[in-house]
Amino acid sequence: MHQIKQNILETLLQLKGSGKFASIGTADFVFPGLTIEGMEEIAFPINSIQALALIGTAQKAPFGQGRSTIYDDNVRSAREIDAAKITFKNPAWEKLIKKVLTNVKADLGLEDYSIAANLYKLLIYKEGDFFLPHKDTEKEKGMFGSLVIGLPSSHTGGELVIHFEGVKETADFARSADPYAINYAAFYADCDHEVKPLGAGCRVCLVYNLVQEKAGKKIALQSVQTHAARLAELLSQHQAQEDPRPAIVLLGHQYTPENFSYDALKLNDRAKAEALLQAAQKAGYYARACLVTSYLSGAPAYDGYYDDEEDDSDAEMEEVYDDSLSIEHWTKSELPTPDNVPFEENELITSFALDEGEPIIKESTGYMGNYGPDLMHWYHYGAVMIWSPDVNARLLLTQGAASQLSWISYFNRTKQITAAEATSIEFIVSTGFNSDHRTEKEVNYNALADWLVNRNDKAFLLQLNTGLLQSYFIKIDPAKWVTIFNNIPADVTAGTFEKLTETITLPVLKQLVAVLQEMAGDKKLHSIAAAQTGDLPGYFKSVYSRDPGRVDAGTLHHLLWMAKKASPVAAWIQEILPILTKDLQRSYVHKVLAPLLLQVKDGSKLTDGLRQSCRDYLQQRADQQPQPPPDWSRPLPDTKQYSKEWQLLKTFLESPTEQVFNFRKNQAERTALEHAIKNATIDLKTETIKTGSPHTLRITKTQATYQRQMKDWKEDVVLLEKLKK
Template structure:
């Protein structure tokens, strides 16, 4: 294992820079003071008259083939002016070029080299001009690349397309809406590049040779593919082992989770990450960019009391630490939520807990306790693992992660037999850990389960699931996906599935069933199957209402009312449903669920009409019994004393008195608090206040008419709702 780690590190250490083969930028306009021999100083933006003058001063642009110089309008059509006829009056132009070189060096990974830009030519493209794909030849000693500087002018087309090892970058200078900006692009001479045909206007640009000035290792564009091929073989050697663990390779730099992405990778990290990702893909493995987080907490390395929170103090003693992957970059593969590893498992050339952490916190002093320090190291990394290892990891992942992977498998044919077996196991016995990490998104898309069953033609598997597992999927999978599933099943198998779903019916399954049946009724192919189940709804409602104290929710009533109107329900069906719905009438349920649904009905049915009459009768009975205020000040004792029997004995005579309204309890604070807590813990018509005169203070207890006011409030609501129901058009 140690040898494999070293082999990986040896390859990565050879990769330097950002990994880019092209650098494309746009900067604020600097007046070049460009002087063309025979024409004079050029104004900007360059207009058609000036462009034509430049063409007249130049000559047709050739191209090199070996040592030969060839003119062929079928390969290249453009005009050029040699550097010897060009000069610049503005000294700021040299500073602009130097600044551009600085950005280019960073992009191309050449910070350690001395690079200069030598003016080569001025090019003019007019409508129809182009340059077919080609490589630049070395025009002077030390030349390793080319820089193109676009001068402000109006044109369309003429995109500069640069390619290397199957990757394409496009420099389209027309995309910048500011006509006075200066766009430029640079690339290695080994890159194939072309200029697409100009469709209008004039494209005018300066061409510079990029030259290595000081003696050093020759600048050349590294062939990433050769390193990728070697890494792929090394990774295969590692992952093919029976007891293989994920290959977790640290890149070198730290990143905050909020700003971590492939685009944010620094310096050498990008090219190394790209090499690892490509090598894994070539080997047929999963690979994902992630943050390896090392967390340390402990005590600071100083003594004494300090009022300031010193998060910058050194940590003297570590008493808690962890090593995790909690953040993953977005790409084609889902993240994992639970990966166990130790520091010894990492492929890294440096200790993970040395140096400055990217995040530091201090709790500060807390009473008699000293501060705690917390350090977070967030290192960019690439994790690589095989399909076989993925099959071992999936059962221990959180539910959202497992569902994300099932969704991924539905979109790809790249799945191993081991992974297929594991997914079936997850559907049979897992999906029981809904926890997610701090950074992980949790879409919990159970619809992926339906697609998995359909794509795998898993009718038998579905019908063999245990009832509680069927209930879970029936509740979690969207109605639209269940419609797809029932269309996938034969009518006979659909009937069997309904029998299993309704064998041990739950309230939530009944609510979902009403929604599914309504949509099925609107589909000609599923309507016969749905009709059979709708006829059984009275039985289903009775089973659930006899078993559960809770009742179906408002959306379920909406679906039931639609079914009663559109599913040709009989009088017997209606009466059976109604009888179940009105058993054990509940005021809160009528106010909060049934009545609002009845008031929103747009297509009345016999069921809604009869249910409306029942609600009116129920509310009328309550309206006929207007609450009356208490005849005296006596109040009942609470039904349940709990642990406060002694306190209520103190209040017994006061509560029973028909005339006493106040009771003063002058005791020490502990006794007052216990009595006050007893009152607040019960539903009783008493309120309390503390009178802070004398010592000890007095707890004054006053009788109220709160119960009567609550009854009157309920009565007023009943009367108002009754009027609304009477005014409804049903």
């Protein structure tokens, strides 16, 4: 395993620059002082008159086939002017070419080489001209590639498309934002390239041969694709080891989590990441760019005293008493994000030691009394994690529900899953998903519905234990259940409902009502929905006898729809109405029932019954208008707490005339009495009078209970009037 890791690192080390096979860019305009033999100096942008003149001077452009030179308009249609007829009067043009070469060297990984650009031809493409895919032949000793300079001219189309090992780069000089810009594209001779048909105007380019100037190791295309092929072999060896783990390759630089993205990768980290991602694809593995976080906490060196004014975050950590390794930040990808990847430091594939040099994030708790500060260091290393489907099958079992369901959604979408992964998903679905309180509210179980349909096991739902079946039933959207039930036999659907309702709970009841409304509109499921709808009164009676909760407005809305659209028998309404209105509570009437009924425009007998029950309830409350207390006596709270304090207040509370009690005692006694009042429901308020010593706790009787009751009564009266209209 060590040798495989070393070979991976050595392969990545050979990847220079960006690892690109093509370099495409733009430079600021410089007048070249371009003259063609027999013509005056060319002005820019090149206009149609100059373009016609260039075409008149040029000759038909051939192409090479082996050692032969061939003219065929079906392969290449363009005109060319030989370099011998071209002159540049402006010395700044040569400086521009050198600047372009500097960029090209960085992109093509040629910083260690000396290269030159030798002018070869000037090419002119008019409307309809093109060049089919081809490779450039070696036109002079040391040539390894080509450089195309697009001179400013108005045209559309004519894109230069460069291909290498299934990857495509496009140089579209016509779409430059600056009409005077100098566009360029350089690429290795091993690349296939083509010029798409020109739409309109005229495309004028200078073509240079890229040549290796000094003797030495011959320049060869060492692109991302070349390295990816080698890396794919090594990764296959890595993942073929006994008990393999994910291959986690550190790229070399640190990144803050806030600014970490694939596009933000520094220097050749981008090329390394691209090579690893392509290698994983070639090997049939999964791969994600991520941050490997090494966290250290500890204490700084102690020099005899601590200064609470000093910023200790830059202090050297002398003693480490806690450390951890984790992956918590990932770049965007169509692949689901693993949320639990355990690994040890010795499993990492890295050319450098962890925790050396400066961490990218440092914090200090600051001075803490008699203790020095705690230092916290975070090293966030850019990395790529690669893992095989077999490793993924094991990882799936340890992920949280959100990640597990994301993988199920991915498999549903791509239809690409191995037998080992399918076995893991089957186990998860059959035994239940791992819970994770951090993402519990964000988990979407609809992917499970699609999985259940795709697996095509007609009797699977009946094989689940009741608790797990009910859990899935609640979490999957009602419309998805219609899809599931349409995919299984009617007797299995009926059996599923029987199992769900054996010991029905309030959450199951609420979901059941929503599902039945969805099923009522489906011809295949209509009869089952009707049968279950008929059983709803019994389900409500069972749940309401055990659960103090009540269904929400959404569930009631479904019931109102059923009462009007599903045409239940009259006895159904007569049976369910008293269950829904038994032991009405004020908050339920005001917050759930009444708002819903006030929105219903086209009612039913159930709507009418619920509205009448609400009116009767509110009328009963309206007939009992609260009355103010006859005097200022207040009952002692029925509590065993603070008995000493309540005995102090007993005489005051029983007095029908006293409204204020001044308690002048030390702070401990005042605080105890204040706590007693705050922890009881009683019409008293307190304030501290800070004149004199000790201070005085002033206790005043109020009519808070009566005022609260009057507020509720007025709201009841208003709501009653609304329901009567």
